[in-house]
Amino acid sequence: MSLYAAPVFAVAPMLDWTDRHCRLFHRQLTSRALLYTEMVTTAAIRFGDRERLLGFSPAEHPVALQLGGSDPAELAFAAKVGEDWGYDEINLNVGCPSDRVQSGRFGACLMLEPDLVADCVAAMRAAVGVPVTVKCRIGVDEQDPEEALDRLANAVIAAGVSALWVHARKAWLKGLSPRENRDIPPLDYDRVRRLKARHPETFIGINGGIAGLDAALDLLKSLDGVMLGRAAYQEPALLGSVDRLIYGAATEDADPFAVVEAMRPHIAAHLAAGGRLSAFTRHMLGLFHKVPGARAWRRILTEGGVREGAGLEVIDAALDGLVRRKAA
Known part of the structure; x- marks a missing residue:
């Protein structure tokens, strides 16, 4: 079965949260949900302890590696390393608003450089055989989300992206903390639905403020995937119903x-x-x-x-x- 045969339910990549121990725990609750690593930078993969950064249990599959970076060659190298380690997908972070990420020219600030993001996707696609995906915002700072999201989507779709996961709110790069960026900019699910309507052939998933499985099921009426972050982490028992409610599996919910x-x-x-x-x-x-x-x-x-x-x-x-x- 294709990794991106809709519907897809995913647990969002979250720094300091979705490490290998967390993912192994979540896997006991659902056999089907797509799990993500914390973001790992390309520099860390080139120079760091790869076992510590990338090691995971085979029980975690399907599991995706999220990368942070903006140099196409470095991302291609890191993506290949990730594929060799056995990851089922390579995802590029175009959504994190933290100052640390901005200083490295990756994360949400890349919303301002859609052509560069497309070059990164193309380089990773050329390096690996697994799906290459992007997780982004609807825009940053004073950008018009209608124009900003379309520009990014058009660019990465042309570059061959396998899926686009959209956190359905803007990121403010100056003046708001990463924590505030998770709550203060208003959610705009309709903006993501309009993107899907423009690109019916492309997998479009949504993230941001999704409180539980009822909300996820409602969003799946118009979108291909849903990605839960804090709700899945803070109330992990809800993952025990994912296989039945999202994927239609004839199984009992996890106890x-x-x-x-x-x-x-x-x-x-x-x-x-x-x-x-x-x-x-x-x-x-x-x-x-x-x-x-x-x-x-x-x-x-x-x-x-x-x-x-x-x-x-x-x-x-x-x-x-x-x-x-x-x-x-």
């Missing part, structure tokens, strides 16, 4: 308690290799969102997970508190 059991061998192997419990548990805090006893679950994992030598007994204690409160 959070069964997910915890499935995580045990992965966590044990990580601990045996000298890792810390919190590498996993920090991603699992929201698993029992709205379940009686969820506060105790979060507290025990938060306090116990960071202790030196913490092991699976912390998870057992958190489960015990949750079960007792649930039974009560």
